[in-house]
Amino acid sequence: METQNVAERALIREIRPEDDPAVGELLVEAFITQYAKKLPDVVYTEERKRDLRDVASRRKVASLLVAEVDGEIAGTVALFRPGAPGSEAWLPNAADLRGLATAVRYHGTGLARPLLDAAEDLARKWGVDAICLHVRKGAEGVARMYMKRGYVREPAGDMDLPSVFLTAYVLRLKA
DSSP states (O other), rough: OOOTTHHHHHHEEEEOOGGGGHHHHHHHHHHHHHHHHHHHTTTOHHHHHHHHOHHHHHHHSEEEEEEETTOOOOOOEEEEEETTTTTOOTTTTTEEEEEEEGGGGGGGTTTTHHHHHHHHHHHHHTTTTTTEEEEETTTHHHHHHHHHHEEEEEEOOOOOSSSSSSEEEEEEEEO
């Protein structure tokens, strides 16, 4: 596979219902593969895998974007409007960015960049003040990727859940 120009070849678009199965499997594969390599203590239960595969439910409460490369679903990201059910944004008038993933074969190709560009553009169109997101504690490479884009660490949004600690980051769109 040629990895050069993958990001440039990607078509970023809104998800369609027929994309749900491919996006669900992409999420499971990407999260399990990446966390198994970088965070071996992380265990994905069958319940968590079912949640990742339940793309139709997320589509009802969030805007989901996909990256298509050569006709194949190669990546995805979700953006929740302020106050949407399931949003974990801790700031008022802030979107919640979640579920950024690329197919394992496209890891390291820069495919996340156009997905994030499109999600950030969408948030600006909505007129939100900021984009909030969470990164699993220990996923330093993921955190660095967001910080390079201008997201800053904001401990006030951290989430200490029974099964995971999530560190919070924010991209301020308005002063």
